[in-house]
Amino acid sequence: MTSLRVYIIRRILLSIPMLLILLSVVFVVLRVAGDPVSAMLGGHAPISEIERIRKQLGLDKPLYIQYLNYLMNLAHFDLGRSMIWGQRPVLDEILEHFPATLELSISAFTFSILLGVFTGVFSARRRNKPADHAIRLYGIITYSIFIPWFGLVLQLIFGVYLGWLPISGRSDPRMAPEIITGLYVLDSILTMNLPGLIDSIRHLILPTVTLGIYLSGIYTRLTRTHMIDILQSDFIRAARARGLPERTIIYKHALKNAFIPILTMMGLQFALLLAGAVLTETTFSWPGMGYFLYERISYRDFTTIQGTIVFIATLIVLISLIVDIIYVYIDPRIRY
């Protein structure tokens, strides 16, 4: 396992330049587009007032000085302070919104994989039958769903028309659980708050389904393709000849082998999951990082936007590392 450790360290070191490039691009693009002071004060504030705040925020300094200062702070894991109103530390704001995104992501991710794998296996076992054609169509359509539109349709049907489910927010304020982890479902369980649990789950359903269906198509297609291949392979034929029950053959042997490419996709899809989460959060007023980022972009809150993007990019790097480590445990042939 020492070689795995070397591999991990190398991967982390390699990701640093990548993060730096990303950060530099964001840094420049943001400043080309305008600044937070005019966005905050509107066009009518006196010049002297604008100048005063710009100076206070350090925006009067040359761009490269601002950039170097930012990097220096970043090296100490200091993301700085927000540039608008309260000027709270960026990290505090991120951590405040992160659990909501995490909760939605976990829920949508799990849902998409279960749905994708299940439909994929089903389709592969009924190859070229009507059910297979229907599921293949599903796999293609979901991939081109436009989240805000799809979310709106679900809101109209299940929220407005049928009135079954809430269409925005994470909870009814009267029932919000006491915060421990920030994941409402988990917190409700930890505090044994049943109404809170039901309420948080009800709020989670529509955003989860919206994002989950969007993400599931690729797993459907991937699972189907690999299952069809694997079901024809020699070791499956041999497993049949040993008289193993069909369920063992499908789920223990075939699916486990098909899961390796699915796992790769899970690592790659993580960025898409976060992008999808941004759109889903704004559609459902879900108070997570996406919603927050969207709001701060309109205020040109430079430090917060930069901080959030660095945070998300780091998360993506970490997840892809974790996926690599999981490989080693699933596939005995892989060694780094």
Next chain:
Amino acid sequence: MISDLLRIEGLRVYYYTRDGVVMAVDNVDLFMKKGETIGLVGESGSGKSTLGRAILRLVPPPGRIISGKIVFDGLNLTELSEEEMRKIRGKRISMVFQDPMTSLDPLMKIGDHIVETIMAHETLTREEAEEKAIKLLEQVGIRSERFMDYPHQFSGGMRQRVGIALALALNPDLVIADEPTSSLDVIVQFQILDLMKELKNLYGMGMILITHDISIIPGIADKVALMYAGQLVEFADAKSFFNEPLHPYGKALLESIPNIQHSDQKLKYIPGNPPDLINPPKGCRFSPRCPYATEKCREEEPPTIMVGHHRLVKCFQY
């Protein structure tokens, strides 16, 4: 005839491909007694594997068993439900495959393959199944420390030993070994064949040994079943067959074996191509390649004739 372990009658297995219907097994009859070993021989594409798989009802699509009976120990396998058939696979009839490199699940430990097979058929605890699996592995010459290893950590020969252990795990009445040594190099081939002979004496199961290499048959098979173009053309006990094959195809085949004693002897090939099983030749299927072929051979299909005791041959010469 009730004492037969396996009785195949009029079996037809066809593949429905885009180019047409491949008559891979066409009206085959075969009988075997308990504990007997049959060498099923024929050139590539003659339908040996299809016949072997049909016995376990594992012909891959687009193949199907069209007609015929496969009576195993009094049970007509073609009439069993899928679940009844599953209970026979691996337990009463098992299979050793040609390519040991691809016949094991790459993500599963060697030992777990065996444990899983045992537990699919017997109500044992995991510990008991493991104990049994370790014994089996030792019997095929694999040290118990290797129980936890994965297939990719084994050589081809070692994997085939695992394949054999798997086939014997439930002490079956019949093992179908489909070219078990063809993908191994020569020395390993001999080791595996020796192991199979040894285990056959120990377990006393019946065996159908499928091969295109007739030279491995002597010393292991009691009988020879010779297949040509989806049909059984000769069925004889091994000694008589090697003394004097009756069917012209069998004669040609024996002449084509390189003989170590007469290494100066030129290797003879059977002239002509194996027939197309979508449009097989009219009359006797061997007639385009047969040196003895007559007009009749090209027009009519020869019947299967009994010669002497239990010796069958499908040729007009007898």
